[in-house]
Amino acid sequence: MRAAILVLLLCPVCFCQDSRKLSDEFVIAGLNALQGIESFIYTSYDNAPGKVVTLQKGKMDKAESAAMTPAEMAVNEALKRILKERMDNNAIREMLTAQKEQQIANRKEGDPPPRPVYEEPEFISMAKKEEACFTAFEKNLRAQSPAVPPACNSLAGK
Numbered sequence: 516m517r518a519a520i521l522v523l524l525l526c527p528v529c530f531c532q533d534s535r536k537l538s539d540e541f542v543i544a545g546l547n548a549l550q551g552i553e554s555f556i557y558t559s560y561d562n563a564p565g566k567v568v569t570l571q572k573g574k575m576d577k578a579e580s581a582a583m584t585p586a587e588m589a590v591n592e593a594l595k596r597i598l599k600e601r602m603d604n605n606a607i608r609e610m611l612t613a614q615k616e617q618q619i620a621n622r623k624e625g626d627p628p629p630r631p632v633y634e635e636p637e638f639i640s641m642a643k644k645e646e647a648c649f650t651a652f653e654k655n656l657r658a659q660s661p662a663v664p665p666a667c668n669s670l671a672g673k
Contacts (some may be wrong), residue, residue: 536659537587544581545590545656548574552598558606564570571598586661593663597648600670604641611638644670 537545548570550593551574561571575598582591617631621631644666651664 529606535586535661537661538581538583539588539659541581541583541587541590542656542659543577544574544578545594546653548594549597549649549652549656551575552594552601553645555598555601556605558602558609590656590661590663593652593667597652597667597670599643601610603619604645604670607641608632611635641670 551571555563555567555571557567561570563571575595576593578594582588610623612632615629615635633642648664648667648670651666655662655664
């Protein structure tokens with residue numbers, strides 16, 4: 516009888532400890548999804564080649580299906596948000612590139628060449644924010660921490 520009471524008293528402690536860490540399965544799926552987000556260069560799934568869409572959606576789906584606890588589900592939702600913000604930033608990159616191409620096309624003889632688009636402050640700002648988010652998020656996932664890094668709160672351009 517005492518053993519049963521002791522087990523009942525200690526089990527919530529065991530479950531609470533486990534719920535503060537992400538499962539190995541989710542960490543692997545989350546890291547794969549994050550790597551896919553980091554390498555995703557398109558503005559939407561509609562603009563990406565079929566194989567890329569299949570690969571990225573597969574990574575995101577694996578993370579979603581591996582998410583079993585509320586903490587893992589919250590981390591998965593953060594990954595989805597980060598992917599959307601990455602796509603939004605990619606649209607801004609495309610716009611900046613188009614503007615730069617127009618600037619080059621309208622350049623008159625003797626005008627100094629414009630600086631490359633990747634040296635534009637907005638372009639640099641997006642890259643730095645994304646890199647800070649991806650690095651911190653990867654570190655947290657590897658530590659099995661469910662915390663979404665503050666660096667990932669907003670990847671928006673400026």
